[in-house]
Amino acid sequence: MTISIELGAKANGQRGVVDLEELLATRLLVQGNSGSGKSHLLRRLLEQSAPWVQQCVIDPEGDFVTLADQFGHVVVDAASCERDLATIADRVRRHRVSVVFNLEGLEVDRQMRAAALFLNGLFEAERDFWYPMLVVVDEAQLFAPAAASDADEEARRQSLAAMTNLMCRGRKRGLAGVIATQRLAKLAKNVAAEASNFLMGRTFLDIDMARAADLLGMERRQAETFRNLDRGHFVSLGPAIGRKPETVRIGPVQTEGRGGSPKLTPLPETHGDDAAGLIFRRGPEETQARAPAPAASVTDVLAQLAQARPEPAVPARIDLFADADRDAAIAGIMTEMMAEPDAGFQPISLLYQDFLVRCRIARVPGEPIDLPRFRKEFAIAKADLGEVGFASADWDQATLVAASLPEDVRGVFLLIAKAALSKAPCPSDGEIAKAYGTRSTGRARRLLTYMEERGFIACASDLRGNRIVMLPDVGWQTAPGPVDMAPVN
Ligand SMILES: Nc1ncnc2c1ncn2[C@@H]1O[C@H](COP(=O)(O)OP(=O)(O)O)[C@@H](O)[C@H]1O
Ligand SMILES: [Mg+2]
Known part of the structure; x- marks a missing residue:
């Protein structure tokens, strides 16, 4: 059975689709600068595939908790159950419940530790429960950083190991990693290298463009095109998406993210001479x-x-x-x-x-x-x-x-x-x-x-x-x- 998930439209008007079974076997890496539309893309993928496959979202900013209302994901608040994460992860696999693992409110070290515990819990489930599952990690560079940082070294080691397990050894256990990052140069190489499908969004820095070109097997010159991509447009390539690089415009989503970028709203009618008065005097509403x-x-x-x-x-x-x-x-x-x-x-x-x-x-x-x-x-x-x-x-x-x-x-x-x-x-x-x-x-x-x-x-x-x-x-x-x-x- 082939299940095709529609991501959006290609430049030639054709549908841009992902073969879900192939994706489970070959994993996906999404790259794009902040605001390029990665989280939107992940949400589109999650919403479209929700009826077909169990999902776990590793969500550092609590962006995806809104999936719960419409798609029935259970929100696991990392901050409130840090001690039970491995047990909960095991039950997630046992009962095949889709979850949003919300790491909002934890500082970086604790986010890393919690993600490591949870991912390891998913990974170590008994063989009877190795059902296929999409494991979507947004801002993956937080959990698999390329270089040491101020973060606690032990936490970094644990979380990097868990991410490596997910991407390198997860397939046999049914775990299919889908990871998104702002900057390829910040993501550990071995974690990025295991994905065979790519969606590359707007990218400004040469070093990231060069790495994206390498991963896609493109000439570096061609990779310049990443600079000019609009928000929501991604160059796609891979066995689950298409055999030659093509730009896909990601389609709409049904649930709303909590993040997003600031929207310009019309300014109120002018206040004439009273503008100064408005800000220097106490207004009637202020009591x-x-x-x-x-x-x-x-x-x-x-x-x-x-x-x-x-x-x-x-x-x-x-x-x-x-x-x-x-x-x-x-x-x-x-x-x-x-x-x-x-x-x-x-x-x-x-x-x-x-x-x-x-x-x-x-x-x-x-x-x-x-x-x-x-x-x-x-x-x-x-x-x-x-x-x-x-x-x-x-x-x-x-x-x-x-x-x-x-x-x-x-x-x-x-x-x-x-x-x-x-x-x-x-x-x-x-x-x-x-x-x-x-x-x-x-x-x-x-x-x-x-x-x-x-x-x-x-x-x-x-x-x-x-x-x-x-x-x-x-x-x-x-x-x-x-x-x-x-x-x-
Ligand atoms: N394909 C799209 N169609 C419509 N709006 C989009 C699309 N992609 C992104 N956006 C909007 O652009 C803003 C930034 O997108 P987001 O996914 O949060 O970016 P990122 O995760 O890469 O920082 C959000 O408000 C989002 O709703
Ligand atoms: Mg985002």
Whole structure:
């Protein structure tokens, strides 16, 4: 049975097709500079072949997770199941489930390690499960780099070995590598050399063009044509595609990538003389909408320190009793709001509106606090200081550090600080998600990774896999706490 997958159209109007069975035996290499249309091409190939063959996408940027909705791929989030990758990969083969292996949010070394574990898991499946499978690797130079880099040497070795296995020894085990790279010169030679089919897109650098010409058996002069290719056009050659080099324009796709390049959109109608006013004055929408949240600088923190309690002078009209009452009333309203089961998940702008309404009902005197201040106070309320017994000076220190962090991570930072101060276990993914205002534990974990990459926290796990989080700025750490990973059965 011959299954032909239509990639797009050739210059002469004929269909540009790939023979799927032949592709399984002879593998494919795609090259093109960033923006040349490689990911689009891979998506087209995946969508067209989805009904016929099991697929695994190694996806460094989470571009392909959208295949799940329409084609039923299961998304394996590398960040959330690092320990079980080999087992999951084995089950993928056993049950013949198509998957997107999403490596988004991991730093390079961990991406390499995770990809190595997963690919090895696919490779080492028992002989009974060696069904054919397309293994598509986007940005393959990340996993099979030509030269040593800053990355951890051991991680690089593992991932290169796994990619070499995939491309050199995978065929017998049913694994057909389809790899895409921005630059051939950055991809390990032995990995590139095992593909017999090529799709070469727009390429600017001479060294990449020369290598592409070598692989395609073209004269180097001819390879100059790669420079002039349009986005979405690829020169194709190979036993599964065609016996002479021909340019194919890749056809449309059904699902959307999350990456892509910026699109120009028409500018709004001119604002006449008021353009300056628009950017220098506060607009009516700014009390409601989310204000931009620049990371606080050291100067900001110092300024906040200088202003720290007591609050800046109160307008003379309001007497001091009213002021104390006001603070208590505001604190009371926040506590009330926190008691609502959904409070943690509402967008801050909605919460702020709710807060303003409650202030009016409770006749809180004076000007209402503004959105940035509300956001800050609410984050602290969310961290739920409650009745825990630790020195308030310590808590003050924590809030001070929190104030120096980007606004959206403050709540989570304080939640962790609170656990650390009370020697309590590290909050679970669910608790962190709640403090972050989401129900997604995946987002919670990505937030932790983000915070760790920026040095706000450091995460570790104990022998049981419980998480410990350290706060380097204050030198505290939580007790080990379960992360609440979905159990893998
Ligand atoms: N054949 C095509 N038809 C229509 N749009 C395309 C085509 N190829 C690429 N694009 C668009 O061009 C942009 C860049 O393509 P992408 O596949 O992300 O490039 P790369 O992965 O090579 O960096 C994307 O917005 C994509 O949708
Ligand atoms: Mg891409």
